[in-house]
Amino acid sequence: MILDDLVDATNKRIKDHESRIPLKELQTTAKNLKTISGFKTTLENPGLHVIAEIKQASPSKGIIVEDFPYLQIAREYRNAKVDAISVLTEPHYFHGKLTYLREVSEHVPTPVLRKDFTINEYMIYEAKANGASVILLIVAILSDQQLEQYRNLAESLGMDAIVEAHDESEVHRAIKSGAKIIGINNRNLKNFTVNFKNSIHLKKLIPNNILTISESGIKTQKDVDELRDAGFNAILVGETLMRSTNKEQLIRQFKKVE
């Protein structure tokens, strides 16, 4: 399964990072770096919020865009007043880089999410040290104990954590772990199919005091309206925005702002 390969590749990649930058050094950088906080507070405001993603490729689609002016894209997202920017840092399947995260965070005053397969504490300090305001914790690849421990670590560093679930049992585990923000991934990572109905059903299992984000496969205004009606606090849109030639306009439409 793709997720197993991703976890293996991530393990090797982070071992290599650790051999170059020891944890101690990273912790010092993380501590001294000031990043934007308040992502969670923003989501608490009424309305549907937009998290716009910067990625060049994905396992299901391969290369999405040949031309990848990531700082210009960050600027367009910021002009459209997105609530956060998600930056892929996974290199093998998504062609991401840590430097994209750092540069985007230095370039725009918008909270930045490190989109990666967080599997250890090193990656959480690494996210912070490279400007992230938010990290992703994927239920399918972490134990109950890790979910809780990693979220607490992120919060102690002033970041927020999105706990990502895909089915009913994962939603229950996310809730049990104390998640404050749950991301429901509409994409099934085993066969890459997208199913909004499933995520709208899963949303109903989540108590109202937990914020919810609908992720993946969002293409049309109809998709967005359906998710807004289902009560999601935010949507996370990647491919559709990356392919759009007028990202600002599309985001304003999605948000229903003229």
Ligand SMILES: O=P(O)(O)OC[C@@H](O)[C@@H](O)c1c[nH]c2ccccc12
């Ligand atoms: O490009 P899309 O279909 O709009 O999807 C964005 C985002 O949800 C997707 O990139 C994603 C969701 N969960 C992930 C976990 C890891 C890497 C990537 C992802």
